[in-house]
Amino acid sequence: MSIPLVNLQRMHDSMRDEIQNAINGILDRGDFILGDEVKEFEMEFAEYCGTKHCIGVGSGLDALTISLRGLGIGQGDEVIVQANTFVATALAVKHVGATPVLVDHDPEGYGLDTRRVAEAVTDKTKAILPVHLYGQPSDMDEINEIARENDLLVIEDGCQAHGARYKGQRVGGLGDAGAFSFYPGKNLGGLGDGGAIVTNNDKLAEWVRSARNYGSTIKYHHTVQGFNSRLDSIQAAVLRIKLRKLDDWNAKRQHAATVYRKFLTGSAIDLPTQLTGRDHVYHLFVVRVPRRDDLLAHLHEKGIGAGVHYPISINRQIAMEDCCKVPQPLPESETLCDEIISLPIGPFITEDEIETVATEVATWVKENAHARGGAAPIPV
Numbered sequence: 001m002s003i004p005l006v007n008l009q010r011m012h013d014s015m016r017d018e019i020q021n022a023i024n025g026i027l028d029r030g031d032f033i034l035g036d037e038v039k040e041f042e043m044e045f046a047e048y049c050g051t052k053h054c055i056g057v058g059s060g061l062d063a064l065t066i067s068l069r070g071l072g073i074g075q076g077d078e079v080i081v082q083a084n085t086f087v088a089t090a091l092a093v094k095h096v097g098a099t100p101v102l103v104d105h106d107p108e109g110y111g112l113d114t115r116r117v118a119e120a121v122t123d124k125t126k127a128i129l130p131v132h133l134y135g136q137p138s139d140m141d142e143i144n145e146i147a148r149e150n151d152l153l154v155i156e157d158g159c160q161a162h163g164a165r166y167k168g169q170r171v172g173g174l175g176d177a178g179a180f181s182f183y184p185g186k187n188l189g190g191l192g193d194g195g196a197i198v199t200n201n202d203k204l205a206e207w208v209r210s211a212r213n214y215g216s217t218i219k220y221h222h223t224v225q226g227f228n229s230r231l232d233s234i235q236a237a238v239l240r241i242k243l244r245k246l247d248d249w250n251a252k253r254q255h256a257a258t259v260y261r262k263f264l265t266g267s268a269i270d271l272p273t274q275l276t277g278r279d280h281v282y283h284l285f286v287v288r289v290p291r292r293d294d295l296l297a298h299l300h301e302k303g304i305g306a307g308v309h310y311p312i313s314i315n316r317q318i319a320m321e322d323c324c325k326v327p328q329p330l331p332e333s334e335t336l337c338d339e340i341i342s343l344p345i346g347p348f349i350t351e352d353e354i355e356t357v358a359t360e361v362a363t364w365v366k367e368n369a370h371a372r373g374g375a376a377p378i379p380v
Contacts, residue, residue, distance in 0.1 A: 001302065001303045001304075002303040003303065003305060003344050003357060004305040005305040005306065005307050006185050006346040007344075007346055008184060008185065011346075015241060018241050022037070022237035022241060026233050026234055032234070033230055034230055034233075036233075037233045037236040038056050038230075038231055038236040041231070041236040041239050042054040042055060042056055044243055045196060045198065048246075049170050049171075049172040050169060050173045051172060051178070051198040051199060052199070052200045052205070053197075053198065053199050053200070053202070053204075053205035054196050054197070054198045055196060055198075055208045056194065056212075057195045057196060057212050057231055058193060058194065058212075058227075058228075058229035059194065059229070060159040060181025060195040061088045061092055061095075061181075062195055063159075063181065063196060064092030064155070064157060065092040066211055066227060066229065067179050067204075068092055068093065068095075069096045070211060071127070071153050071204060072126075073096055073098050073127055074097045075097035075098070077098040077099070077125075077126040077127075078098060078100075078101045078124040078125045079098050079099070079100060079128070079129050080121070080128045080129065081101065081103075081314070082102070082103060082105045082112045082131055082133070083326075083333040084110060084133070084332070084333040085131040085133055085310070086131075087310075087317055088159075089129060089157050089314075090324060091320075092129075094320075094323055098126070100320070100323075101125070101324070101325045101327060102313075102315050102324050102325070102326050103120050103328065103330075104116050104328065104330050104332045104333050105332055105333055105336070106138075108275065109136055109139075109275045110136070110336070111133055111138030111139060112130045112131070112138050112139070112143065113332070114142035114143060117146055119328065120327050120328070121146070121150050125150065125152060126152060128152055129155050130156060131157040131160070132156065132158050132161035132164055134160055134272070134280075134283055134284040134285075134286050134309070135187065135284065136164065136275065136280040137166035140154075140166050143175075147175075153176045154175030154176055155176060155179065156171055156177070156178040156179065158172045158179060159180055159183075159195075160187075160283040162180060162188040162250075163188070163247060163250045165279035166277065166278055167277045167278075172198040173198060176201060176204070177197055177199040179196075180196045180197075182195060182231075182239055187250060187283050188239060188242055188246050190235040194232070194235040195231070210223060212226065212228075212229045213230060214228060215227075249346075249347035250281040250282075250347075253283075253346065254280070254281070254282060256285070256345050256346070256347075257282045257285055257345065259355075260285055260343065263354065263358035263362070264287070267361070267365060267366070268365060269361065269362070270339075271287055272285060272286055284309055284342045285343045285345040286341070286343075287340070287343060287361070288336070288341075289365060290339065292338060292341050294368070295361065295365070295368075296308065298364050299341075299357075299360060299361070299364075302360055304357055304360060306342060306343055308342065309340070313333040315333075343361065
């Protein structure tokens with residue numbers, strides 16, 4: 001038995017001919033860099049997100065970094081970030097010379113705790129960078145209200161939430177800019193690295209289009225100090241095919257989450273909270289259990305590709321521990337990192353596979369109930 005965290009093989013087998021035909025078209029045309037496929041994808045993804053602009057770049061980290069730079073954030077500025085996310089969110093802030101200000105997360109949805117955000121604002125704060133973690137949008141009404149009250153920018157990290165909606169509106173268009181990653185395992189993923197910035201800000205979009213291409217819109221004429229960060233044509237062609245399937249795939253992820261709940265409810269495992277008004281697209285299905293590392297080892301022995309997202313909070317990362325500001329203790333983030341485990345999910349997981357994973361998890365928890373300090377037996 002082998003159940004991967006996300007089954008990309010099944011995904012790509014289901015669309016192999018479409019992908020091959022699209023790649024052959026690029027080979028025939030030879031437009032490998034910023035070609036027609038990129039332009040078409042940018043228009044289609046902007047429309048999908050409900051924004052005026054989409055600009056393809058080289059990665060999710062680049063999308064975050066270039067967004068921050070384009071919005072004028074730099075040396076001496078502070079940007080509020082949650083501590084329980086992937087390091088790229090804070091790295092982007094450092095890459096523009098600003099300081100990541102780490103705050104705790106909401107214990108229910110794992111997004112930014114807006115109470116902590118309000119307390120962390122200083123006269124140096126220039127932006128809030130919420131992460132739509134695991135596929136569930138952050139509390140954007142509260143975040144935008146704090147931003148309005150303090151004249152701050154809002155840049156959404158949508159790298160785990162392609163297609164998710166907050167009160168009916170897709171993420172990415174809820175702030176000043178939205179950043180996406182197209183890493184292969186994402187809900188919308190390519191065949192390698194890639195990313196995009198979406199925005200309704202005409203001036204920012206114009207700057208990003210130049211900045212991603214060495215600061216040039218006319219060959220050999222460079223108006224800004226730019227980057228080499230361009231979504232290539234092959235990735236764009238694959239993403240165009242997958243974008244047409246994304247809503248269906250997200251619905252299948254949501255169904256998989258429902259099946260997990262059916263098998264795990266009542267097993268004394270903390271399941272993901274579905275918050276009102278937020279359309280969770282389950283990039284990851286993250287549960288909490290004591291002795292997480294022991295359970296993880298057990299699942300791996302059984303051929304189940306569970307993971308941990310993320311085992312170390314940003315403030316404890318060696319690369320970041322001396323360059324972040326931590327204005328308040330982070331008890332939620334530091335506890336969370338020791339207890340979370342991501343179970344296999346995706347649009348191509350079967351109900352039988354979900355039942356197998358859930359049974360292994362629930363049985364292990366039941367058999368190890370004594371390790372919880374004399375807890376009562378846990379029903380499977």
